[in-house]
Amino acid sequence: MTMQKTRGGLAGIPDLLRSDAVGGLLLITGAIAALVWANSPVGHSYEALRAFSFGPGSLHLNLSVEAWVADGLLAVFFFVVGNELKQEFVHGELRNPRRAMLPIVAAICGMAVPALIYAAVNLSRPETLHGWGIPMATDIAFAVAILAVVGRHLPPALRTFLLTLAIVDDLGAIVVIAVFYTSGLSFPALLGAAALLAVFGYLQRGRGLAARLNASPVPNWSVYLPLAFAIWALVHASGVHATIAGVAMGLLMRTVPVAGESASPSHRVEHLLSPWSSGLVLPVFALLAAGVVFEDGLAAVFSDTAALGIIAGLVVGKVVGITGGSWLTTRITTAELSPTLRWIDITGMSMLAGVGFTVSLLITELSFSDPDVLAHAKAGVLVASLTATLLASAVLSVRSARYRRAGASAADTAD
Template sequence: MTERRRFVDLLRSDVVSGFLLIAGAVIALILANTGLHDAYEAVRAFTFGPKSLHLDLSVEQWASDGLLAVFFFVVGNELKREFVHGELRNPRRAMLPIVAAVCGMVVPALIYAAINFREGPALQGWGIPMATDIAFAVAILAVVGRYLPPALRTFLLTLAIVDDLGAIIVIAVFYTAGIAYVPLAGAIALLAVFGYLQKGRGLALALDRSPIPNWVVYVPLAIAIWALVHASGVHATIAGVAMGMLMRTTPLPHESSSPSERMEHLIRPWSSSLVLPVFALMSAGVDFTGLGTMFADSAALGVICGLVVGKLVGISGGAWVTTKLTSAELNPSLSWIDIVGMSHLAGIGFTVSLLISELSFPADPQMLSDAKAGVLFASLTATVLASVVLSVRNAHYRKLGPQPVAEPQPGSHTTA
């Protein structure tokens, strides 16, 4: 039992999760660019699920829309604890990553639009460099930044969540034929039920004390919420974020820990060891054939400049200007060079950027191929730049030794 507990605790580590995620991505790239390409694509394209519920999805879609919702639940749950008990309960500090995220979306889009202003169809891809791939960004941060202040990871999580919400709104408004409002209303109603059951009053308290396991109620409810969000046309991972943000973070008198802490303890090993590696394996298989022509394509150049330069300027510059013009403040445990390194990390676009690429150029295979190659090149470049900066900062903090936490964070399992 002790060995099993140690193994499960190891799987909760962001470092282990990061290595597994990166390993999945590397394997996917190998499969997509070798003689196994056709077999790999056949597996990704294989569809299954109930057609009557519009859930006859490909394996790749189940990974990105279904499994990844579990990861977003963990992230949303962690952010909820930070907003209630931790770093982000201070509005002056919560404001900074939120404004930085908005600037980190607007500036890359403007850079892309400036490069492609006279290029006609290529301008449709302005939304591609807006997105940050939270799964890869958190994984890289965990691998290269074990001694970095926890506040940097919280900054990245908050920024990436706001970034993803913004990207999904952009997809819904500019790249989607329409939203199905009836399923969306149903999802909102069930989310209200989910939130009520977290309150620990009346029916919720009776359920908590019932001999019937809670999962009998919560698992079908969570699946129904996810399915309705998916059917609405909104990216289904939003269901995971919403449920995570609704978790109760304060234990009741009869509880030894809050539902938020219990779910974190239960789900994080699965998220780290299964969800993220499978997601990477199914989503990261980009064909390198487009690399040869991408530098002659304005769409690819717009993507590269947007992700590599736009994210850096938008996030770092936006955060710095915000501290000068408002009461927002940078956590005292962080330096601006840390934010620069994290801004490079936010240039990892990958999954959502690839999705917007497909929505932008459905009728132009060559431009689509070049745009995807641009996303891959930009993400790899951003990873290298971030790794260099954050590795230097990690060595700096390692020499300093353990630092006092500026503010207590009860109930948080955040590691950096």
């Protein structure tokens, strides 16, 4: 009897981890643990863990633990997100081009305005102007997790808007890194990745070789797992941020079942990987990424124009760019806001887009060689992300409570 209850409890863990709210709490816990550990008397052990390297050097994959997590493990999360977006584009909210256009334009405006604000703040300091790309990025992992924690009753369309915006934002940030912050790209590796992605997409079509693969007694994962790793390794070798491989494969997933399938590959993989993404990938990523050390205190941070530009860009620029760009787009084009949303919801979500973190910290590392400016800029990313989180949480939690009351009133009326 006890054994059966235990098994039942354990069997329920994956369903629990599929909740964005649970994954969000685990991620936030990991981030807090990282900050405490990195700024504690044993902070050197945290840095030693992040810097420890392993992997096959012959494949250019002798990476630090931090890099394996940020480039490799996080690609699983990006695959899940790309896969979810594909479902939205085929079956969900984004089937309507007029609604799909809005988060795409919002993402572009939400990159341009923060970059311009940063440049304006640092105009008189040419040595820090190179950091203009830092406040462009939205950290999709943190943003989606926080939205799940504070906005449980918000319309699903708002999460879809954020996912689409953040993916476009990440793609834009990766292009910026490749063009302005990377010494060179490996085009042979890029072409190899593109060729294998074409194979991956073909195998998803459910016909010909793909159909024989599905009917084969050999498990599909024995084909797809090595193929996915090869795609990821080639993207990593190309100089492009390797998580883009996860997005690309997710967007290639087939969302419609064929004869003999109880569910599409997209839905089967989502069911399988979502608990791992929420329960392992995001908390470990937060633990390894969030350990920013405050060496000189906040006074030094707020006296550095590089840090001020980052904070202003992420906290103010994202709101102005995303909300203003979205509103203007609905006025001058055929793009439209989902009828389930209000502009105050978009404003709260745009505040949440000010959580920069991962890609912002990556661009920070690539922007500055001066250790003091680098430390202040990293602290600025953290201050901006925390400020954006608090502001967004205040707005979105109020909106969530209002939607909850409206839903309860509607249910009472129906009864």
